[in-house]
Amino acid sequence: xxxxxxRTDQAxxxxxxxxQGSAKGGLLQVAGQVGFDPATGVPVGPGLREQIDQTxxxxxxxxxxxxxxxxxxxxxxxxxxxxxxxxxxNAAYDDWFAKALPEGDFPARTTIYVGLPAGLLVEIDALAxxxx
Amino acid sequence: xxxxxxRTDQAxxxxxxxxQGSAKGGLLQVAGQVGFDPATGVPVGPGLREQIDQTxxxxxxxxxxxxxxxxxxxxxxxxxxxxxxxxxxNAAYDDWFAKALPEGDFPARTTIYVGLPAGLLVEIDALAxxxx
Amino acid sequence: xxxxxxRTDQAxxxxxxxxQGSAKGGLLQVAGQVGFDPATGVPVGPGLREQIDQTxxxxxxxxxxxxxxxxxxxxxxxxxxxxxxxxxxNAAYDDWFAKALPEGDFPARTTIYVGLPAGLLVEIDALAxxxx
Numbered sequence: 001x002x003x004x005x006x007r008t009d010q011a012x013x014x015x016x017x018x019x020q021g022s023a024k025g026g027l028l029q030v031a032g033q034v035g036f037d038p039a040t041g042v043p044v045g046p047g048l049r050e051q052i053d054q055t056x057x058x059x060x061x062x063x064x065x066x067x068x069x070x071x072x073x074x075x076x077x078x079x080x081x082x083x084x085x086x087x088x089x090n091a092a093y094d095d096w097f098a099k100a101l102p103e104g105d106f107p108a109r110t111t112i113y114v115g116l117p118a119g120l121l122v123e124i125d126a127l128a129x130x131x132x
Numbered sequence: 133x134x135x136x137x138x139r140t141d142q143a144x145x146x147x148x149x150x151x152q153g154s155a156k157g158g159l160l161q162v163a164g165q166v167g168f169d170p171a172t173g174v175p176v177g178p179g180l181r182e183q184i185d186q187t188x189x190x191x192x193x194x195x196x197x198x199x200x201x202x203x204x205x206x207x208x209x210x211x212x213x214x215x216x217x218x219x220x221x222n223a224a225y226d227d228w229f230a231k232a233l234p235e236g237d238f239p240a241r242t243t244i245y246v247g248l249p250a251g252l253l254v255e256i257d258a259l260a261x262x263x264x
Numbered sequence: 265x266x267x268x269x270x271r272t273d274q275a276x277x278x279x280x281x282x283x284q285g286s287a288k289g290g291l292l293q294v295a296g297q298v299g300f301d302p303a304t305g306v307p308v309g310p311g312l313r314e315q316i317d318q319t320x321x322x323x324x325x326x327x328x329x330x331x332x333x334x335x336x337x338x339x340x341x342x343x344x345x346x347x348x349x350x351x352x353x354n355a356a357y358d359d360w361f362a363k364a365l366p367e368g369d370f371p372a373r374t375t376i377y378v379g380l381p382a383g384l385l386v387e388i389d390a391l392a393x394x395x396x
Contacts, residue, residue: 001393001395002396003335003336003338003369003393005368005369005370006282009209009244014252014370014373015240015354016354016357016358017354017357017358017360017361017362017370018357018371018372018373019338019369019370019371019372019373020372021372022337022338022339022369022370022371022382023338024336024338024393025393026157026288027159027338027393028338029371029372029391030372031339031372031373032373032374032375032376034203035209037388038299039295045287049297055219064178065251066304071135071350071359072135072153072156073154073158074135074154074156074159074161075154075161075163075259076150079374079376080316081249083247083248086249089148090147090148090149093148093149093150094148094149096149101133101149104149105137105151105154106133106135106137106146106149106150106151107151107154108150108151108152108153108154108162108163108257109146109148109150109151110163110164110209110211110255110257112164112166112211112247112248112249112255113246113248113349113380114246114247114376114377115376115378116347116376116377117347117350118347123374123376125372125374126281127161127339129133129135129156129157129159130136130156131133132133132364135366141391158289161292172289183324196320203267204267204287204288205286205348206267206288206291206292206293207286207293207295207391208282208286208351214265215379215381215382216378218381220280221280222281223273224361225280225281225282226281228281229281233281235269236269237269237283237286238278238281238282238283238286239282239283239286239293240283240284240285240286240293240294240295240296240389241278241280241283241295241296242295242296242341242343242387243296243342244296244378244379244387245378245380246378246379246382251377259293261265261288261289261291263289264265264266
C-alpha cells in the first residue's frame with residue numbers, strides 16, 4: 001500500500017511542493033483547484049460561472065488521472081469569496097451533477113467564505129474512495 | 133464497495149446537489165451542518181450556544197442515519213465567524229463531548245474563522261470511519 | 265478496528281475536548297496545528313517563516329506519535345491570514361518537503377485565507393493513511 005502521486009497536464013501545474021492529487025489505501029485526495037485554464041495557466045473569463053465550471057473540470061481531470069471519477073467522491077469543499085455568490089454556485093452545481101451523477105448520489109459538501117488570491121472567486125477540493 | 137448517500141429528515145435538507153452524508157469503503161463524510169432546526173428550516177435562536185448545540189445535533193443525526201456515531205469520528209472542522217466566539221465554542225464542545233465520549237477519545241479538530249451566510253455563526257462537518 | 269487517540273508532549277496540548285490526532289481503520293487525522301512552541305505554549309517568534317516551520321514540526325510530532333510520517337500524508341490544509349504570505353509559505357514548503365519527501369511524493373494541498381486568533385499567522389492540518 002504505497003502512496004501514489006497524481007500528475008496530469010489536464011489540470012493546472014502546482015507551483016510549490018504539493019501534488020494535484022495524492023492516493024493511498026484506496027483514498028484519493030484532490031488538491032484545491034481553481035479556475036485556471038491548464039493550457040494557459042491563467043483564470044478563465046472574469047465571471048463566477050466560468051470559474052466554477054473550469055474548477056470542476058480541473059477536479060475531474062485529477063480524479064480521472066487517479067483512476068477515479070465523481071461516483072467515488074464522498075466530499076467536496078467549496079471556497080467562495082462572497083456570500084452573494086452562493087445562488088450561482090448552487091445553480092452551477094445542480095447543472096454539473098445532473099450530468100455527472102444523474103442517479104443523485106451526490107458527495108457531501110461544505111461551503112465557506114474565505115479570501116483567495118486576486119482574481120480568483122472559487123476553489124474546490126475533493127475526497128474520493130477509489131474502487132468498486 | 134458502492135457509495136451510499138445518507139438522507140434523514142432529522143437534519144436540514146440540502147438546498148442543492150449535495151448530500152447530508154456520503155459513505156464509501158468504510159468512510160462516512162458528514163456535510164457542513166449549521167444551526168437550522170430541521171423541523172422549520174430556520175436557525176435556532178439568535179445565540180451562538182444554541183446554534184452550536186443544534187449544529188452538533190444535526191451532525192449527530194447524519195452520523196446516526198449513516199449507521200455511525202461520535203465514537204467513529206476522527207475529525208471535525210469548525211467554522212466560526214468571530215475569534216471572540218472561541219471560548220464559547222470550547223465550553224459547548226466540552227459539555228457535548230463529556231456526554232458523547234466520556235472516555236475522552238475525542239476527534240481531532242480544526243477551527244478557523246470565515247464568512248457564513250447572514251444569521252449563521254457556526255458550521256461544523258465531520259469525518260467518520262465506520263465499523264467496529 | 266477501534267479508534268486511537270494520539271497524545272504527545274511534542275506538540276501543543278489541546279485546550280478543549282479535541283485530540284491532537286485521531287486514528288481509525290488506517291486513517292490518521294492530525295488536528296489543526298499552529299506555531300506554538302509545545303514547551304512554552306506560546307507562538308514562536310513574530311515572523312511568518314518561524315511560525316510555518318514550527319507548525320510543520322508540530323504536525324510531524326503528531327504524525328510520529330501516531331506511528332506515521334510525511335510519506336503517509338495525502339493531504340494538508342493550510343490556513344493563512346493574508347494573501348501576501350503565499351510566496352513565503354511556498355518557499356517554506358519547498359524547503360521542508362525537499363528534506364521530508366525528497367522523491368517528490370508530496371501530499372495534495374488546499375490553501376485558503378481566513379481569520380485566526382490574534383498573533384497566529386498560519387494553521388495546518390494533515391490526513392495520513394498509515395501502513396505500508
